Amino acid sequence: DQQVKQNSPSLSVQEGRISILNCDYTNSMFDYFLWYKKYPAEGPTFLISISSIKDKNEDGRFTVFLNKSAKHLSLHFVPSQPGDSAVYFCAARGNTGNQFYFGTGTSLTVIP
């Protein structure tokens, strides 16, 4: 059963506007949540993470919000740029630190 879910397979946003990507999880024992970006024919690259004891983390254009009561996290970034068009994966790390669980990804298209 999928422990990390991204319910939007695709998303389009106008250049310059805010992009918001969403993720839900089922296991309350995850200790870190992460976002990755993936271009075709490349490996996923790490964007930003958040500890389960926090509710917000910012790094440059990227902000991740964690709502533990709803078991929901989201990635926000603005302004969206055409180079941001990629697949974004949400991931969670098990509290033993051994494994990472990934969502199915959201394909973001930034329209010029």
Place this chain on the structure above:
Amino acid sequence: DAGITQSPRHKVTETGTPVTLRCHQTENHRYMYWYRQDPGHGLRLIHYSYGVKDTDKGEVSDGYSVSRSKTEDFLLTLESATSSQTSVYFCAARGQTEAFFGQGTRLTVV
């Protein structure tokens, strides 16, 4: 960046043949992982390693084996390749918090 290199980058093989994919890291990370990426499934864990000769199964381990004889190398073997193992395979290593990925191996089983 954990300096992760995967080889080969592309491979076509026939059903029933054994295949080994190699992952090499330069940062001395303890944990290493093999994932496969398929449409509609995201990244699924095949096997992982928590040290030399220490490995464990992930969620899609059937038909795969792994070995780690040195900290820097993690091998994934398909004992007898099947068409369902056509996929893109990613190796990763764990840093302090996050996992760092290699560039992937596209494997086609015909």
